[in-house]
Amino acid sequence: MIKDITIGQYIYKDSVVHKLDPRTKILASMFFMFGIFLINNISEYIFVLILSALTIIMSQIPVMKILKGLKPILPLMMITVIMNMFFTQGTVIFSWAFINITREGIYLAGFMGIRIFFLIIFTSLLTLTTSPITLTNGIEGLLTPLKRFKVPSHEIAMMMSIALRFIPTLIDETDKIMKAQKARGADFESGNIIKRTKSLVPILIPLFISAFTRADELAMAMEARGYRGDEGRTRFKELNYKTIDKIILLIFALILIFLIIRKIIL
Amino acid sequence: MAVILEKVYYKYDVDDNTSEEYGIFDISMTVEQGRTVGIIGKTGSGKSTLMQHLNALYLPQKGKVTIGEFVVDRKSKDLKNLRKKVGMVFQYPEDQLFEETIYNDLAFGPKNLGLTNDQIENAIKGAMEDLELDFESMKDRSPYELSGGQKRKVAIASVLAMNPEILVLDEPTAGLDPKSKKDLLNLLISIKNKRNLTLFFVSHNMDDVFLLTEYVYVMCDGRINFEGSVDEVFQENKKLRDLDLGVPFSVEVLELLEKRGMYNGPLKPMELEELADLIKDILRGNND
Numbered sequence: 001m002i003k004d005i006t007i008g009q010y011i012y013k014d015s016v017v018h019k020l021d022p023r024t025k026i027l028a029s030m031f032f033m034f035g036i037f038l039i040n041n042i043s044e045y046i047f048v049l050i051l052s053a054l055t056i057i058m059s060q061i062p063v064m065k066i067l068k069g070l071k072p073i074l075p076l077m078m079i080t081v082i083m084n085m086f087f088t089q090g091t092v093i094f095s096w097a098f099i100n101i102t103r104e105g106i107y108l109a110g111f112m113g114i115r116i117f118f119l120i121i122f123t124s125l126l127t128l129t130t131s132p133i134t135l136t137n138g139i140e141g142l143l144t145p146l147k148r149f150k151v152p153s154h155e156i157a158m159m160m161s162i163a164l165r166f167i168p169t170l171i172d173e174t175d176k177i178m179k180a181q182k183a184r185g186a187d188f189e190s191g192n193i194i195k196r197t198k199s200l201v202p203i204l205i206p207l208f209i210s211a212f213t214r215a216d217e218l219a220m221a222m223e224a225r226g227y228r229g230d231e232g233r234t235r236f237k238e239l240n241y242k243t244i245d246k247i248i249l250l251i252f253a254l255i256l257i258f259l260i261i262r263k264i265i266l
Numbered sequence: 267m268a269v270i271l272e273k274v275y276y277k278y279d280v281d282d283n284t285s286e287e288y289g290i291f292d293i294s295m296t297v298e299q300g301r302t303v304g305i306i307g308k309t310g311s312g313k314s315t316l317m318q319h320l321n322a323l324y325l326p327q328k329g330k331v332t333i334g335e336f337v338v339d340r341k342s343k344d345l346k347n348l349r350k351k352v353g354m355v356f357q358y359p360e361d362q363l364f365e366e367t368i369y370n371d372l373a374f375g376p377k378n379l380g381l382t383n384d385q386i387e388n389a390i391k392g393a394m395e396d397l398e399l400d401f402e403s404m405k406d407r408s409p410y411e412l413s414g415g416q417k418r419k420v421a422i423a424s425v426l427a428m429n430p431e432i433l434v435l436d437e438p439t440a441g442l443d444p445k446s447k448k449d450l451l452n453l454l455i456s457i458k459n460k461r462n463l464t465l466f467f468v469s470h471n472m473d474d475v476f477l478l479t480e481y482v483y484v485m486c487d488g489r490i491n492f493e494g495s496v497d498e499v500f501q502e503n504k505k506l507r508d509l510d511l512g513v514p515f516s517v518e519v520l521e522l523l524e525k526r527g528m529y530n531g532p533l534k535p536m537e538l539e540e541l542a543d544l545i546k547d548i549l550r551g552n553n554d
Contacts, residue, residue, distance in 0.1 A: 178355065183354035184362070184378060184424065185428065186350055188375075201364065206361055209410070
């Protein structure tokens with residue numbers, strides 16, 4: 001049960017999208033995210049659909065895998081859609097008891113649904129085509145200019161990669177402690193929410209303790225191997241923008257700029 | 267309580283029909299009440315999986331497990347009563363301690379069983395006494411300030427406080443210093459006798475297995491490769507080595523003596539005193 005949690009869903013394929021610089025992918029996804037909230041008519045949504053489809057085809061990732069990423073977000077999507085549908089003011093087209101459904105509400109709900117859909121598709125495409133380590137490297141790369149403002153970009157990236165690295169370890173650990181407490185008669189499955197939350201204490205405390213011990217040991221081991229933070233540290237894989245990265249960034253940036261200018265003018 | 271396993275299969279990936287990778291495969295064993303049984307096998311041989319069938323943390327996908335009056339199969343539910351009877355000491359059991367005081371930690375199991383406060387206190391006193399932990403001076407201390415060996419004892423006591431009839435120990439001495447290790451093994455032997463427990467002992471340490479158990483199952487690739495009394499199993503030195511396992515120290519010494527032409531008796535495992543006597547006899551020249 002607990003083993004089903006997968007984080008870092010990276011699927012290896014030899015595709016153009018996989019080979020892009022992670023910074024390109026992160027920036028393009030961010031531009032896409034902003035952009036999707038600026039478009040507002042059907043033809044533009046069709047353009048987004050084509051863009052997403054094209055990216056998916058180029059990435060060689062099976063469509064089903066990408067749609068699977070939608071599943072956990074589904075409740076959130078539903079809530080957003082329903083909220084928008086019921087609580088938007090405007091021309092009432094259907095009314096029953098205290099519920100008013102407006103024309104504007106339906107439009108907004110539809111658009112919101114579609115926006116979240118594309119948002120998730122695109123971000124899962126990012127994590128499906130970029131390994132967690134490359135991703136953190138990319139984030140570090142993007143944060144580097146902020147160093148001037150004392151943003152500890154290297155440390156943030158290192159923390160992220162260590163966190164990712166230890167997720168499976170912690171899952172194993174949780175599994176083990178859960179079993180041990182179960183063998184001592186603990187019951188995690190029955191009772192009301194308060195009782196169930198309380199029943200987590202015997203898992204969480206040992207888990208925290210071992211996590212802290214582990215962190216301490218890891219810090220020691222890193223120091224012993226000469227880790228001194230960012231300074232003078234070289235890397236095995238240098239990040240490099242290639243021509244294709246520049247083209248893609250340019251396309252996404254231009255689209256976003258166009259959308260922003262339109263928003264301001266109109 | 268007697269434990270009977272009948273053709274038990276367990277696969278980690280149930281949905282994968284193509285995979286032939288079983289956690290355990292066609293395991294049958296019968297262990298009478300009060301016996302002490304060792305389970306040995308290299309890492310990944312299915313020992314832990316087998317162990318976790320003994321208190322229904324895993325349910326057998328095929329076959330059934332009978333523990334006293336409880337029958338566990340694929341669809342069993344309501345396993346709390348069974349878990350009451352089977353105490354399970356996992357590897358590094360001190361990782362499961364979580365309460366502020368030793369008393370509270372030991373009370374966790376009995377509380378879950380729904381015992382009254384008096385019963386709980388008695389159970390805890392009994393368990394601590396069995397592990398030679400002083401009740402009065404230790405009950406209010408934090409389990410985290412203890413030494414490794416003491417912590418281990420507290421963790422084992424926390425299982426014993428549930429008054430199990432069957433005790434399953436997975437590498438109970440791993441990572442302890444030699445003295446704590448010896449103390450703990452001796453304690454386990456006396457606890458076993460005093461409480462008339464059925465004991466399962468999983469270990470890589472052949473000397474511990476020899477010392478503690480009467481009957482041994484040797485596992486490999488999820489199956490029971492062979493089984494027998496301690497003496498029988500440990501005389502199979504070649505077979506054990508083929509399975510990446512070792513033999514008790516005494517057998518190793520006898521092997522070396524045999525190689526040098528000084529000994530040609532059976533390669534029987536024995537206690538060190540007995541071994542010393544035997545060597546003394548050999549040196550005196552009356553070897554037979």
